[in-house]
Amino acid sequence: MCKTECIGPKKEKQEDEKDTKPKRKRKKKITDVLAASAPKPGCPADLQKLFEDNFTDKRSVIEMEELKLPVCPKWAKLCKNHTEQKSVVMLIVCSSAHRVLDLIKQLTTFKGNAKVLKLFAKHIKVEEQIKLLQKGVTHVGVGTPGRIKALTEQDGLSLKALKYVVLDWNWRDQKLRRMPDIPEVDYTEERDCAECYTLRLDRANSIIDCACTVFFSLSEAFKGDVFMYYGLTNFHQNQRHYMVSRDDAQLVGRQYNLKNPSITCVPFDKYKNGTPIAPCGAIANSLFNDTLQLFYHSDKNTETPVPLLKTDISWFTDRTVKFQNPSPKDNLTAAFAGTARPFYWWKPAYQLSVEENNNGFVNEDLIVWMRQAAFPSFKKLYRQLNRTQEFNDGLPAGNYSVKISYSILSQALSWRNELSHQYVTKLH
Template sequence: MKKRPRHVLSRLPGSTAIKQQQLPACQLRLSAARVLSVFFTLALFFLSLGVILILSAKSVKEIEINYTEMCADCAKLREKAYNFDRECTCTIPFHLPEKMQGNVYMYYKLYGFYQNLHRYIRSRSDSQLLGENIKDVENCRLFEKSHNGTPIAPCGAIANSMFNDTIILSYKLNSSVHIKVPMLRNGITWWTDKHVKFKNPSSKNLSNAFAGTTKPPSWPRPIYELDEEDPGNNGFINDDFIVWMRTAAFPTFKKLYRRLNRIQYFTEGLPAGNYSFNITYNFPVTTFQGEKAVVLSTVTWSGGGGLFLGLAYTVTGAMTWLAFFSMMAIHLKLKKKKIFFLQL
């Protein structure tokens, strides 16, 4: 006769609140009215914000001067004849039809310049730009060292192709007097750029700190002499250099160059009248069939004159509102059917 096992294993779950699913719980049950009210509120919010952003962008005053063709003689002289040691300056007069109120910013704009190429973006040395090791040029493809083996500072393709046209804005006060519009070259970068991403070597004398290195091939002067007027704006923390090193996502882009110093005749902005750009042509564009332009623009609380953000909110609001009306129509149709069957 077989003996019964002392302990019989059971496949039943244990008698606990978790295993028996007896814990208190709540289930979210959204009624049709609540769902429709949420969609209606979101649609109204997105549409309102989109319209406000579009109207704000439309209020931005902007003027763009393309000087590629206007400075064509300079371009031919410097690029086709390869006479890059000779300075070439062209003057471009223009008329400002209405006053630019408030803060005014000057940008340079490039057409057809691809800063988004992978090899171009990777051609830089972050440890060098942080001032930790200025001779670290390992990642700077093609622009690591000079022909005699001297490390380049700053190295890489991005730094070597830095925009270096000089743009001066003049205002025609009357028929015989032209004055230079005061523009500031500082304050055009982010705080994190100068205090986190870019730092100079720890030395009081920059020329000594960069000893044993050489300038990029396309540069007229070394990194520690970029700004002759402001010694504190030299080295890796130079504002123009930092702005250029922030690569653009599209082949047509503009970068901040100067901002208006609101003093004397320009306390309220740029008055309407006759102006001129005095441009020293240095940056070549005909080699890659590109173009150059100068942009003067005001800004608003929402930024510049771009319509993308406003249009994005408007389209999102319109689609949400369409979804609201579609769901409401389906809800009403199903409700009528339910009432009809209940009456039967």
């Protein structure tokens, strides 16, 4: 009896305490907002207004949740009946180009036989996307607000056949960071570099130094690790004869191949007097050899050199396994004795860098170049930011300039040059 009497009052007390405890307020979710608003028929003007109202400033979400709603119940029938060019049945609007690519991969099962087209600004010109839209029938367009708006304004994308608009509004970049536009500068014959371009029209001027400067600005800071790339257009590293024009045995430091280059390097294997070329082949001969120096201009109109790292820009397996210097490695002048530089180089391989661990065949600029690109327009990593002093957090917003030592190859091989910067967040 005592046990029953003792436990009873205790239980009532716990229940009273539970009743007086304040309840946590439930946060509003996306589905609540959608349920409170009735769907309305739209028109192209509504979509354009939507872009201007919601994508010109910073955006926020209410409460993140996995949104599961039925989408496009008559998708197969709509795709079958869709025959209009320059238009899409479904338009998916994303916050960044990276998200566009991610969503296109996820659409594989859903789209079936439908054609999907990516619509974003990174490395794809508006004119090229207009041609793709005119070429055939596209069912799904996945892109960023700025590019979609540009296509509609230039009549490259028609909204007449549009049935569904999906706004990917509940996705955010890692650590709430959004990807800013990557600044790109085509300096082939632009601005101050036009004089260098004209000078290089005559190959006899190849021994004359020529430098130029281009300017650009960052509207917002690039926080974190920043990488600097050079880009080439109309340069076919994927051409089959070019791809095999190298001697991997020579590049790994074998003494025999150093003095006896492979037949695959012909006609870039030896000089007329029989002196072997190191490194041999068309790939090494066409090495990108413009020199780029980055400067930051503060509010006080001072020019501050931006510290850049030349190392750790190539694949780890390339610089540790596929590329090695010949012996003796502590005296590269002696190691490369009896060989000559490639035809289009200004200096031999053992003078590519003043740093011993970045010289000769293990020079990382050479290693990066020797890994061929799959397409005629490509970008290769040139430098990465050395995060020290005022650049400890990345590149601050403001004005910048790049001083360029212009190369003969830029005109001799008929390619176009550009440089770009981007930042990434490393995940540990």
